[in-house]
Amino acid sequence: MPAGWAAAGADPSAPLAHAAARRAQGATVYPPEPLTFRALELTPPEAVRVVLLGQDPYHGPGQAEGLSFSVPEGVRVPPSLRNIFKELAADLGAPIPRTGHLGPWAERGVLLLNSVMTVEAGQAAAHRKRGWEEFTDALIAHVAGRDQPVVFLLWGAYAQAKARFVTNPRHLVLAAPHPSPLSAHGGFFGARPFSRANAFLAAEGAAPIDWTLG
Numbered sequence: 001m002p003a004g005w006a007a008a009g010a011d012p013s014a015p016l017a018h019a020a021a022r023r024a025q026g027a028t029v030y031p032p033e034p035l036t037f038r039a040l041e042l043t044p045p046e047a048v049r050v051v052l053l054g055q056d057p058y059h060g061p062g063q064a065e066g067l068s069f070s071v072p073e074g075v076r077v078p079p080s081l082r083n084i085f086k087e088l089a090a091d092l093g094a095p096i097p098r099t100g101h102l103g104p105w106a107e108r109g110v111l112l113l114n115s116v117m118t119v120e121a122g123q124a125a126a127h128r129k130r131g132w133e134e135f136t137d138a139l140i141a142h143v144a145g146r147d148q149p150v151v152f153l154l155w156g157a158y159a160q161a162k163a164r165f166v167t168n169p170r171h172l173v174l175a176a177p178h179p180s181p182l183s184a185h186g187g188f189f190g191a192r193p194f195s196r197a198n199a200f201l202a203a204e205g206a207a208p209i210d211w212t213l214g
Contacts, residue, residue, distance in 0.1 A: 001037055004044040008142035012037075012117075014131035019118045028121035030057050031064035038066025039113050040139075042106035048143050049109035050151045050197055050209055053159040056116045059124050067112035070102035083179040083188065088211060091192045097213035108210055113139065115158070141165045149204035151197040155179055155188065172200045 001012055016036070019029050031038070054068030058078065063071050069081050077085070077100040085096045106112050115136045120126035143150055144166045152171060154160045156178030163173050176191040177183040198208035 002040045002044065004046070005040050005139065005142075008045070008139050010135045010138035010142070012131070012135045015118065015127065015135060018130045019127065022120065022127075029127075030059060030119050030121065031066045035064070035066035036117055039068065039106060039111060042067070042103065043109060043111045045143060045146070046148075047109050048111045048146075048150055049148075049201060049206055050153060051111045051113060051140065051143060052105075052153045053140070053155075053162060054112070054114040055156075055158050056119045056125055056128070057114055059119045059122055059126070061121065064119065065101075066117075067102055067106055068114045070112060071100040073099050073101045075100060079181050080179045080184075083181065083184040087179070087184075087189055087191065088194055090189070091194045092211060094212055099214055102213070104213055105209070105211070109207075110209060111143065115162070137162070137165065144168055144171060149201060149206050151200055153193050153197065156183065170204070172197070 023029050052068055057064035058071065062075055063078070065072050069084060071078060071081070081100050088094055089096050102112055113136060116128050116132040117136065118127045140162055145168065147170055150171045152163070152166050152173045154163055154173060154175045160175050163175065166173050174193050174196055176193060177186045177188045179188045194211050201208050
């Protein structure tokens with residue numbers, strides 16, 4: 001785990017050991033092992049201005065890259081991310097990105113954190129209740145315990161349950177339905193999370209996020 005996150009007091013040893021054991025048994029585990037903590041590497045705690053919380057990594061080949069909702073350059077944009085991009089365009093008037101790689105957001109202060117950080121090929125939620133939730137809950141609580149203003153984008157009931165960690169009034173929780181095609185029309189479209197996040201950050205004297213992508 002990146003040293004900058006050590007103060008969170010979060011211990012990933014149990015879920016990492018489980019993922020390693022499954023690999024040893026022949027399972028295909030995503031993301032590739034070197035990318036497990038990519039979100040934490042790209043966005044140290046002092047740089048976090050927005051938290052965009054996901055559930056598990058994508059479980060299709062070549063999709064997961066250690067960043068919530070993100071896929072590598074050249075990989076087909078998944079349906080939920082397509083809906084995120086539609087809302088981005090409607091909210092900010094920005095062009096729909098050509099790539100599903102969200103690394104630039106992470107480098108600009110958006111923590112793209114999955115609550116469960118590994119998964120097995122073709123098996124959504126395969127690594128839930130193996131210790132990742134406790135680890136990432138500690139990371140969320142660590143960010144929420146800081147005084148610098150942070151926006152928590154919590155989409156869907158699973159992510160919204162993490163709002164219990166955000167008790168500091170310096171922060172803002174923006175909750176909406178999940179961008180999945182099954183729920184996006186129930187209130188995700190029209191929620192304007194990107195402009196609302198930036199308006200809050202600006203009002204608090206923090207730099208807004210540049211949401212543009214290539």
